[in-house]
Amino acid sequence: MKIQQNISLKDYNTFGIDAKAKFFIEISNINDLREALQLKGHPEILVLSGGSNMLITKDIEALVLYINIKGIELLTQDDDTITLKVMAGENWHQLVLWTLQKGYGGLENMSLIPGNTGTAPIQNIGAYGVELQDVFVGCEAINIDNQTKKSFNKEDCKFGYRDSYFKNEGKGKYIIVSVTLRLTKRNHAIHMSYGAIEAELVKKKIDTPTITDISNAVISIRKSKLPDPAELGNSGSFFKNPIISRSKFDTFTKDYPDAPYYKVSSDAYKIPAGWLIEQCGFKGKRFGDAGVHKHQALVLVNHGRATGVEILSLSQRIIETVKDKFSITIHPEVNIIK
Numbered sequence: 388m389k390i391q392q393n394i395s396l397k398d399y400n401t402f403g404i405d406a407k408a409k410f411f412i413e414i415s416n417i418n419d420l421r422e423a424l425q426l427k428g429h430p431e432i433l434v435l436s437g438g439s440n441m442l443i444t445k446d447i448e449a450l451v452l453y454i455n456i457k458g459i460e461l462l463t464q465d466d467d468t469i470t471l472k473v474m475a476g477e478n479w480h481q482l483v484l485w486t487l488q489k490g491y492g493g494l495e496n497m498s499l500i501p502g503n504t505g506t507a508p509i510q511n512i513g514a515y516g517v518e519l520q521d522v523f524v525g526c527e528a529i530n531i532d533n534q535t536k537k538s539f540n541k542e543d544c545k546f547g548y549r550d551s552y553f554k555n556e557g558k559g560k561y562i563i564v565s566v567t568l569r570l571t572k573r574n575h576a577i578h579m580s581y582g583a584i585e586a587e588l589v590k591k592k593i594d595t596p597t598i599t600d601i602s603n604a605v606i607s608i609r610k611s612k613l614p615d616p617a618e619l620g621n622s623g624s625f626f627k628n629p630i631i632s633r634s635k636f637d638t639f640t641k642d643y644p645d646a647p648y649y650k651v652s653s654d655a656y657k658i659p660a661g662w663l664i665e666q667c668g669f670k671g672k673r674f675g676d677a678g679v680h681k682h683q684a685l686v687l688v689n690h691g692r693a694t695g696v697e698i699l700s701l702s703q704r705i706i707e708t709v710k711d712k713f714s715i716t717i718h719p720e721v722n723i724i725k
């Protein structure tokens with residue numbers, strides 16, 4: 388285990404923010420993680436993995452632990468399903484491609500989500516009608532205070548929309564080291580009801596799609612809307628889609644009858660934040676090197692040398708403008724490191 392000093396985090400966060408870490412350790416196994424957590428003199432730590440859901444706004448004084456633990460283990464299988472334990476440092480999209488190659492179904496709608504597997508449960512990643520919780524069995528995490536390993540089942544994780552125990556009561560207490568997923572080996576559940584997928588399949592003249600067809604459709608849609616972090620720094624959706632009450636929704640649709648929405652329950656309606664932000668005129672706008680993506684207003688981008696503070700202040704300006712125009716408060720989805 389090597390402690391590196393004063394290293395740039397530019398290549399470790401998908402926003403490409405050039406902040407420095409005073410102390411940085413790459414963790415490739417659980418023993419190293421325990422040892423690093425026992426180091427004296429580092430009361431604060433920052434856990435970094437894919438760096439795909441964070442905005443770093445300053446140099447980091449805390450000890451940065453870069454979780455790069457690899458491995459995929461087959462736990463159980465029968466004729467229909469397979470259970471896999473995937474270590475936290477496995478890249479999510481590479482995992483999706485690997486499962487598809489083996490013919491395992493369940494992850495195809497979540498193709499091309501940036502980041503690593505260990506962080507997937509924290510925000511219950513999801514896309515195109517499927518969320519991690521649909522395939523999730525459990526995860527293992529190391530307690531930061533006493534370094535013991537704890538197993539969490541699905542219920543313990545308290546998943547919600549882009550939400551979990553690890554973002555609330557469990558925040559800052561655990562480091563996830565592995566995730567267990569149950570996938571199908573046959574009779575795959577094909578989820579294609581999400582509008583954009585159906586349209587993409589029609590375009591490709593596919594009526595009975597395989598899991599690979601779904602993955603390819605999702606990849607095409609994402610590539611057309613979402614910037615590749617390797618080319619343009621970003622962190623996927625910067626904001627969560629706000630959920631409003633029935634009474635607020637009634638007033639909102641009276642004023643904006645053409646606004647898209649999804650009904651979550653009889654008293655909860657989700658409004659796409661991308662639409663709200665676009666209506667405020669921000670789509671494609673650029674303020675220095677901080678900007679709003681031209682194809683998806685929910686995504687903030689770094690055109691090159693934006694600082695975390697510049698992106699943060701753009702996000703605050705967007706929140707205020709949306710609030711003034713629609714009386715709806717939108718909240719960041721990304722983890723802001725202040």
Ligand code: EPU
Binds near residue numbers: 613622626627685
């Ligand atoms: N829309 C606009 N303008 C925009 C963007 C969107 O009017 O600039 C409208 C679209 O026309 C559509 C609606 O908003 O009617 C929804 O747009 P989209 O299908 O692109 O999905 P989203 O709600 O904006 C969410 C996730 C994405 C995920 C997609 C597909 C959140 C915060 N974001 O976006 O997740 O890929 O659905 O499932 O829930 C991520 O979390 O990083 C992410 C990219």
